[in-house]
Amino acid sequence: MAKIADIIKYEGDNSTFIWKHPCEDFNALTQLIVHESQEAIFFMNGQALDLFGAGRYTLETQNIPLIGKALNRATGDKSPFHCEVYFINKTEQMSIKWGTDSKVQYVEPTYGFPISIGASGEMSLRADNSRKLLLKLVGTENFLGQQKLVSFFRAFLMARVKTYIAQVMKSNAINIFEIDENLTVFSEAIKKLLVNDFAEYGVALEQFFVTTIVKPDGDRQYEKFKELHFRQYADIAEAKLRQQVSVIDAQTEAQKVVIDSQAQATKRAQEGYTYAQERGFDVAEKVASNEAVGQMTNLGVGLGTMAGVGGVVGGVVGNAVGDVLNNTAPANSTPVAEGGFCDNCGAKLVPGAAFCDECGTAVAKANDTCANCGYKFERPGKFCPKCGTKR
Numbered sequence: 001m002a003k004i005a006d007i008i009k010y011e012g013d014n015s016t017f018i019w020k021h022p023c024e025d026f027n028a029l030t031q032l033i034v035h036e037s038q039e040a041i042f043f044m045n046g047q048a049l050d051l052f053g054a055g056r057y058t059l060e061t062q063n064i065p066l067i068g069k070a071l072n073r074a075t076g077d078k079s080p081f082h083c084e085v086y087f088i089n090k091t092e093q094m095s096i097k098w099g100t101d102s103k104v105q106y107v108e109p110t111y112g113f114p115i116s117i118g119a120s121g122e123m124s125l126r127a128d129n130s131r132k133l134l135l136k137l138v139g140t141e142n143f144l145g146q147q148k149l150v151s152f153f154r155a156f157l158m159a160r161v162k163t164y165i166a167q168v169m170k171s172n173a174i175n176i177f178e179i180d181e182n183l184t185v186f187s188e189a190i191k192k193l194l195v196n197d198f199a200e201y202g203v204a205l206e207q208f209f210v211t212t213i214v215k216p217d218g219d220r221q222y223e224k225f226k227e228l229h230f231r232q233y234a235d236i237a238e239a240k241l242r243q244q245v246s247v248i249d250a251q252t253e254a255q256k257v258v259i260d261s262q263a264q265a266t267k268r269a270q271e272g273y274t275y276a277q278e279r280g281f282d283v284a285e286k287v288a289s290n291e292a293v294g295q296m297t298n299l300g301v302g303l304g305t306m307a308g309v310g311g312v313v314g315g316v317v318g319n320a321v322g323d324v325l326n327n328t329a330p331a332n333s334t335p336v337a338e339g340g341f342c343d344n345c346g347a348k349l350v351p352g353a354a355f356c357d358e359c360g361t362a363v364a365k366a367n368d369t370c371a372n373c374g375y376k377f378e379r380p381g382k383f384c385p386k387c388g389t390k391r
Helices: 067-075 130-138 146-171 176-199 220-271 275-288 293-298 303-307 311-326
Strands: 016-020 030-034 038-044 047-052 055-059 083-089 093-099 104-107 114-127 143-145 203-214
Touching (some): 038 130, 083 130, 104 146, 114 176, 143 146, 146 176, 176 203, 176 220
Antiparallel strands (some): 016 083, 038 083, 093 114
C-alpha cells in the first residue's frame, strides 16, 4: 500500500531516454518533481493525461488514503484507479555509433563505373516529442535506453542510409576519389534526408557524421580509374607549374628591359642629350660613313629626309650631307692639332679630323683652349673647368 503522500522523481544516468517510476497507484497529494532537461507524463487508467515540464507538482488522483483502503478490499487490495508516471530524458545523447551492414552499390558519377562502398560514423539523438516517443516505441515497457533505441532503428536506419548515400553521391556528383575531403558536405546532406524519418517517432536527429568510407581497394577496375584520376591531376599541376615559370620568365625579361631603359635614360641625362638627338647621331654617323650620294640612296636616306631632321641633330645631319656631296670639309673648318675637343659632345678629336667621330658634329676650329679665359684643356668636357664657359 502506498504512503499517504509519495515523492516521485528520477535521477538516473544520461544514457536513458524513458524510465517508468516504480511507484504506481499512488494517493492524491503525491509530489512529482521534474528536473531540468526532463519531462514527465502522468497516466491515469491507461490514458496519458498530463505532460509536466521542470518543476514541482501535486498530483490529484482518485486514490484517497483510508477511504481507498476500504475500496481496495473489493478488488483484492488493488486500487481500481490505476496511475503511473513516465520520465523522459530530453538531453542530447551523443556518440551513438552507426554503420552499414552491407556494401552500398551505385554507379560512380564522374567516371561511370559500378562500385561498392561501406560507410560508418556517429550520430546524436534527442527525445523531441515525448508523447509520440512513448506511445510509438515504449508502450507499456518500463525502460528505453540508448542501445535499445538504436536496435529499434537499426533496420530502419540501414535501409534509409544506404539509399540516401547512393542518392547524395549521384545528385552532388561526389567523386569517390575525392569523397574524404567532402565528408562534411556529404554528412550534412544525408542528415537532412534522415531528419523527417526520425521525427516520425518523436526523436530529433541533432548530428549525423560520416567518418569512414570503406572503398574497394585492390579491385582491378577501381584501381584502374584511381590511377587515371590522379595522373590527370598530376598533368594539370605540371601544366600550371610550367605556365607559372613562363610568367616569371616574361616578368624577369620585362624588368630587364625597364632597367636597361632607365639606365640609358640616366646616361643621356648625365651627358646632356635626348633620345631624339641620340637617334640623330646614329643617322649622322651612317651618312658620314658613306662616300657618295648613290650609297646614301641605297641606305634609303634622301635629301628630303635629311632636311626634315630638326634641332641640333638636323644641323649635324645637314652639315654631314653637304660635306659628303661636296666631298669637302666645311669652309670655316680647319684641321685641328692633337689634343682638340668637340664643341658639341666634348669628345677628344682625332688629329686632322673634320668631324667628331663620337657625335658627327663638324669641327669649326681647334678648341684645345678656352675661348673666354684661354685655359688649356687637359681632358674632354662640355664646360671650361676654370671659368665655366661652354666649350
